[in-house]
Amino acid sequence: MKNKTACLVLSISQSIYAIFLLAWAISVFFTIVLLPEDEYDTGAPGMFYTILSYPLVLLTSALGSWYCYHKLKFKTSYALNAIPLLWVIPMGLFMILLWKFGLSS
Structure with missing residues (x-):
């Protein structure tokens, strides 16, 4: 192995990113459902x-x-x-906020 630390970091982080594909699928579904139909909205x-x-x-x-x-x-x-963190961090924050404030009714 060339660099055990790098291999471990890449493997673990990409496994976490793959787990977030489930959150991605849910996000896409809700985005499709909640997307406004205004043709001028960019x-x-x-x-x-x-x-x-x-x-x-x-x-x-x-x-x-x-x-x-x-x-x-x-x-x-x-x-x-680290590039997928631009998607993972907002999805994670959204899930935390949904859990904290959305389900406490």
């Missing part, structure tokens, strides 16, 4: 396509980070591996 479709792109970003960043890992560019590998 924010809602933009948000929908941003949410929809998570699996593509996850796959691309995973492939890129493992490619950089095999080329011994570990810092670049970590940076590429």
Whole structure:
């Protein structure tokens, strides 16, 4: 193994990202249901396509980070591996807020 720490970080973080695919599927469903049908609204479709792109970003960043890992560019590998956090952190915060405030009625 080239770098055990890098391999462990990549494996664990990408496993967590894969678990968030379930939250992604739920988010896409709710976005489709709650998307306003106003044809002049540009924010809602933009948000929908941003949410929809998570699996593509996850796959691309995973492939890129493992490619950089095999080329011994570990810092670049970590940076590429962190890109899905732009989707995971908001999804996680949304789930926490939903659990904290949405279910306490």
